[in-house]
Amino acid sequence: MAKIFCIVDGHTGLLNVSLELSRRLRDAGHEISLGALTESRNKVESADFSWLELQPRYLSPGVAKGFGGAPLNKLAAAVRNRVGYKRKRERALAELALPAFTYLLQTDRPDLVIIGMECREYIIATYGEGVPILLLSPWFNGAYLPDLPPLNTLLAPNGSTGYQDAINLAWNQRLAKLSQQRQRRFRWSAGLDRESLLLELANRRGIPASAIDRLGWPAPFTIKGLPVAHTTLDALELPHEQPEFHHYLGPMVPSSPPPNEKGSEVDERLEEMLKRRAQQQRKLIYCSVSTMAEGIDDFLERVVQACAGRKDWLLIVALGGNGGRLDHIELPDNAYVFEWVPQLKVLAEADCSINHAGINTINECIVNEVPMVIYSGGRFDQDGCAARIAYHQLGVVGDRAEDDSVAIRSNIERVLTEPVFRAKISEVNRYAQSEEVRGRLLALVERVMAEGNPVL
Template identity: 25%
Template structure:
């Protein structure tokens, strides 16, 4: 059995996404440890796995939450925004320097007696710190794969591949644009640092900047994706290992209290996830959803608006609408007929695992690509959050709830997901890859 260290980003979505895989590994006798900047510890409360803080100087406890709150504050001046972004870049630079040339992360990996490091693919540079410590490292994607594939568009693209000449050309151009952006000053400085690192450590895993949505390059180590290939577009290269959804359906959540209590009316769950309150103008979107449901008294709406909006910001609510700042999502999905979501992969996977079709309004990051896959596989519909109206939302709700094919396709994908997790595909795949590496050494 192995001592396996998870190193996720210190954010709810990235840490919570690992719990299903952690449970699989623990059930097979592996010992688990989590490492992250100090703010990550809060998301591990009531979990049985030890936590080791890292990057304390780069990101002191509480500072990330302060920066996020400042960016989301209404009326933020352009200069203030620039100052915050400058600080964020500076702190990323400190983390990069520590991963490449520092000794603290390397020492803590040794002290942890790690047999394997699972590095969040969004910030993969600790792969190189692990190399210095003599610890094998894999890149763990809490989203779909981030490295370039000529058959699959970048995740920040809305494009659904068709196989046509125009589609293939569009995908190639989209990736070329992503690559050209890596020559901007921040990434160019990253290249300089990597060249200096490889002069000191020529045997370290090689890097490729043919990637996106990563702070740094993609490394030539096993890339693990916490999803099933059936949900993804078909890739041309076999350089990605799918672990299955790895959704922790047994996580403890408080009970769902609806006022008035749930009846037989279809329940619509609406939430824009942990980053939803970063989008300016989202209040208008929430109002459109409320108005659409108000005109359909046969439906019920449970809406989570985050902590940047007051729950009473929408005036008197119709009797079939409940607005809260947060909902226990799994508990709510078990009662829901449909979810209106931002399209974060965690929420998409939870919807699929519980057989709930989706109406996806992507905000940022990988969400457009996730929405494209939802549409491609017939699991739901998508819209543009900046251009929506109550009429559009209402028409989409009517189409989704009135077309049984959406439910049928979601149920079919649900069975695929359930089979993967029931077989502990994630843990088995990691064990096999680790064994292959040991035999090749």
């Protein structure tokens, strides 16, 4: 039995992934302690895991005082940051070095630390102490690779000779944008911005500049050479030459829905709707848009209009607490709107998922064999996920800005009636549930613990 720490930044999707991953490791006999940079103690302990107390994320004085606001305020902050610069820099580096966590590593000596890719100070501290690290990524491969487009683009092979040129252009555009942002931060913070401090800390703890990828995902940088566990499927990647330290574990989706935290009213309404659907043998369309932002009300209205009048369809819309509203329109009798639903329970019954290309929803659709109509939210990695769904024919990708209700209805009809989508997602589901894929987590953990950290 190994002692394993698991550390994530705490946003809901990755926390749920880490809980399922930790459950599988615990079932294999390992001792797991789980911590997050947001307050998630109740959720972790309710899943019967030991809570790992972590230091809060440190925002450097350069970020706190030197970025944003009116030009004169920023100029004053830049001047202020330069007063006592060395003292401020060393104090900030001392905080980022995580002395309490470093002491915990030295005294508890875990056999492995699984760390979310965004928890950079924890990665640096763990590497510096020589404890084996496995990086955890809920995303597809976002590293800078010359034959793979950036994860925030819709690029995918289309048979044209211009695909490689488009990849090159996308990386150059990303480089220009990131460089501009870095120059602006550095100018106003006098080098006390979080990225500059983390890079200095990495150098002091033995991570050379050659191991830093400042172009890939997630920004501001990742560390090349450390093993990365992606909770996505290699079968859904775009074609590229894969680095040997990237590993695909498949979806980390629990086998049963978590308890409903929203009360019995949601359950009663949902059960009523599902019973009605079964009696009338309607196709269930589930629309979830939890991280869409701009234009959400208009888009939801078009989705409702697309389903209106279809006596063979039944629509559930889950707003997900993102501020979207539908109380300004009269709903047809085949549409149900919820602030929140137990998504796994609904997907177990659904025939089609309309979603924003969030990777966690995509993984849950794969596990439940639900083909998709994708309207990307255009944030984070959503465009890259949408590109992969279209390329591998697990669904149809629409244009949220341009598609009217007629186009949305056409996309739903395609997913429901064209056999290729159901066949493809069933094929991917079988692969995800195969012993070969399900066994990768334990095999990778054993390998990383046996080999230790690579020399970067």
